[in-house]
């Protein structure tokens with residue numbers, strides 16, 4: 643799918659996957675986007691946490707199919723369970739009930755085929771950018787020679803435009819550059835799936851825009867399957883093929899899934915006046931700020 647110009651239907655479609663009412667001006671299709679078996683599959687997943695106050699139901703009845711090469715954004719209010727769902731896809735946690743699988747195999751733990759990018763970059767401060775990335779490359783391509791590992795490391799840094807800063811330590815580079823090293827580290831492992839937990843959340847607006855554009859280019863090139871958690875409506879519409887909207891917790895569910903029928907490559911300046919872009923934005927805002935208007939929830 644990536645690398646081709648996609649045809650642009652007239653309106654975005656919202657698939658309703660729970661009892662949440664649908665948006666009036668977008669067409670509703672009950673089975674859209676979930677009819678094809680997915681590369682990533684979340685089947686009847688429930689996630690409950692044990693807390694001092696008792697069991698806390700974070701997620702309930704989550705069903706989601708993600709196609710190979712698809713870019714999916716997870717959006718919802720704070721505390722609804724986006725990171726919990728991403729962690730299940732990463733294999734950092736196991737579901738209380740249900741299954742999560744990738745390419746037909748049940749996910750039982752973290753692995754290099756699914757690389758994670760965190761909001762706080764999580765680089766090792768005593769290593770240079772090059773060595774931070776190299777460590778990840780070595781952990782995956784163990785059989786390769788040192789020079790081959792170096793080449794892969796260099797290529798990953800070049801992909802995010804950071805070859806010039808390879809020798810610097812994380813404390814010597816900006817927040818945006820640290821995030822780019824985190825992305826390079828994830829990409830260097832040639833993962834099948836890139837999982838991103840608010841990767842640009844801590845950055846200023848201009849740096850965020852630049853990294854979003856870079857990510858668009860990288861994903862076009864690598865044809866990665868991407869699942870990204872975000873709070874940002876514009877980021878979701880700019881980047882994603884589909885946007886999964888989660889209801890407020892506890893026991894959060896997928897409220898609706900919005901198809902983003904905007905062709906690629908995408909250009910943020912042209913999209914500013916694009917009617918499909920505006921309609922997708924409106925559908926998300928309606929879900930988040932009208933039908934899921936935030937109320938403080940008890941937490942675990």
Ligand SMILES: Nc1ncnc2c1ncn2[C@@H]1O[C@H](COP(=O)(O)OP(=O)(O)OP(=O)(O)O)[C@@H](O)[C@H]1O
Pocket residue numbers: 691692693698700718719720721722723724725726727891940941942
């Ligand atoms: N290990 C845990 N033990 C107990 N409760 C937890 C645990 N992890 C998450 N929770 C609770 O589960 C709910 C979902 O948390 P999660 O971090 O997935 O939400 P989120 O949508 O990613 O939030 P945010 O957007 O603020 O990052 C929250 O109420 C949180 O307090």
